[in-house]
Amino acid sequence: MNIDLIPEELEFRDEVRGFLADDYPEDIRRKRDQGVALTRDDTVRWHKALYKRGWFAVEWPVEYGGTGWTPVQKYLFANELAEANAPLVVPFGVKMVAPIIYTFGNDAQKSRFLPDILASNVWWCQGYSEPGSGSDLASLKTKADFDGSDYIVNGTKTWTTLGQHADWIFCLVRTKSDVARRQEGISFLLIDMKTPGVTVNPIITIEGGHEVNEVHFDNVRVPTENLVGEEGKGWTYGKVLLQHERVNIAGVAVSQYRLNKLKTRAAESVRGADPLINNQSFARKIAALEIDLRALEYTELRTLASIATGQAPGPESSFLKIRGTEVQQAIDAMTMEAAGYYALPYVPAQYTLDFPDIDRIGEGIETRTSLQYFNNRKASIYGGSNEIQKNIIAKHVLGL
Ligand SMILES: Cc1cc2nc3c(=O)[nH]c(=O)nc-3n(C[C@H](O)[C@H](O)[C@H](O)COP(=O)(O)OP(=O)(O)OC[C@H]3O[C@@H](n4cnc5c(N)ncnc54)[C@H](O)[C@@H]3O)c2cc1C
Structure with missing residues (x-):
């Protein structure tokens, strides 16, 4: 998205880039780039690197250790992290239970639980x-x-x-x-x-x-x-938490990163063949995804802006959840399409993959493609299935 950034915002973006260059652990970066799953220890180390910089609890009120960032800063931060293929923060402590504790918990609970969530000790x-x-x-x-x-x-x-x-x-x-x-x-x-x-x-x-x-x-x-x-009163608190969860699931910045990566790969020629991106049908699907992502970015920014004014995200979090996960799964499917049979997790040794007429970009995409595809079928289910989100929109937005 083309946002005209003011000098302070450009400075902030450079600061985030500097942090990623200096403090994003190299071994974790390598694992991420190779599609290797992170261990608990890797995740905690990454959380702690963010915490040390004061950037772990992005959404929290400043008094509890939050950043106080503007929606544009949050947007830039998420984009820079996605661009560096940095791990997503595990949300259950910092993004899910913490807002419930600082909003509805008592003082003893706040002082007992929030510092350990902030420092990723728990x-x-x-x-x-x-x-x-x-x-x-x-x-x-x-x-x-x-x-x-x-x-x-x-x-x-x-x-x-x-x-x-x-x-x-x-x-x-x-x-x-x-x-x-x-x-x-x-x-x-x-x-x-x-x-x-x-x-x-x-x-x-x-x-x-x-x-x-x-x-x-x-x-x-x-x-x-x-x-x-x-x-x-748990139902009331639980609902607030789910709305925060759905905003997070949309994963717009990560989808943009993955789509860019797919486009780059598809523009490469395999064994002298016409690059896949020149295939009209493939290119049209990429263009449709670009448009969807652009619309999602604006919706996400609008939601971030209303959260910044102290409002809990409302039913618009259901829009973000549905379209965000549909786009994610469409990118998974396009990546499978691009990889062709190279995406198979286990190719028996007797099958040669050296078909001369193939214009797929599978080589180098590794077998993580299909693992990602299958794993991410979950995205339209968790956080409340997409069908249920449509019911929420029907009731609370359309008044049906
Ligand atoms: C990978 C993964 C991780 C998860 N992590 C967590 C977690 O950490 N903690 C946690 O508490 N939960 C977690 N969940 C649970 C998740 O929130 C539920 O799976 C989800 O709410 C759907 O519930 P269900 O699985 O019981 O399916 P069901 O409710 O049985 O639904 C089955 C199907 O029927 C459809 N359906 C049901 N009711 C309606 C209706 N009224 N109108 C239209 N369609 C309907 C659903 O959309 C779905 O397609 C996770 C789920 C997954 C897949």
Whole structure:
């Protein structure tokens, strides 16, 4: 997008570039460029590099350690990081539970949890979904019964992303069953994963990765001081969190980076053949994606601008989620198309890939292409499926 940057903004952009040149760890950069998955330690080191520079909690209020940046600065920062192929921040602590704690938590919770989230000393995960309660989240059954001193938690959470690394989990739990509306009687609880009775079992996704888990609670004792806000108001807090989550999922800057990379590769000639970018049908699809991305960028900037005025993102976060993930998946599909059979994860040695008439750009794209394609089918499901986002738009934007 062509934004006319004022001198201070250009200076800021150079500062971010300088930071990336000096403080983006070289081994992590190499792994990212080779498509190698990062370990927990890699992620924490990257978080801490951002924290040291004061740039980890971009959205937080300044009083808690946030940046106080303008929407344009946030936009430039996200773009520079994407351009450097830097890892995305794992959102569960800094972008998800922290805003709930500083908005609805008490002073003791703020001073207990926020500094460790800011410094990435503690890894959080999200315990909303349950087997049978995903889109229909208000049907959740994990119970937290008050026994006179503590909550006793029983139930199962599922699809818990990176829960295998987590020290803490934030959960929506049912504290009251005899309620007029199912959304009532749900509370927001912070649970230490080391508490006896918590077990984590892996779920292996279609591309073979271990990213998600099932988390079981068997008579897990949770002190009442870990309840955020009022008992029974968890649904309200949980909804605010989901709106923040959806803005983050759109991933506009990263999509732009990936699209640029695809265009560069497609412009290269393979064995003297006409470059793929000269193929009319391929070029037309790239152009359509460029237009979609441009529209998304403007929507994202509008949303960032309204967040900067202190408003929580509203239903526009659903637009961003739908179109952002559709564009991501379209780029995945285009990259598969471009790579052709080179994208296959395992090509048996007896098959030669040396077809002289091939105009695909597979060589060098590596087998990560198909892993990314399959892994990212998730994007239109998590954070509330895209069908559910359309229901939200129908109700809250179109008034249907
Ligand atoms: C990779 C991955 C990571 C995730 N990480 C987390 C996490 O860390 N923490 C967490 O709590 N959850 C997480 N989730 C869960 C995610 O939020 C749910 O998967 C999602 O909300 C859908 O719920 P469900 O899987 O139960 O599917 P269902 O609700 O059973 O939906 C099945 C299908 O029916 C459609 N559908 C359902 N109801 C309607 C309706 N009313 N109108 C139209 N269509 C409908 C859905 O769109 C979907 O296509 C993750 C999911 C994935 C795939």
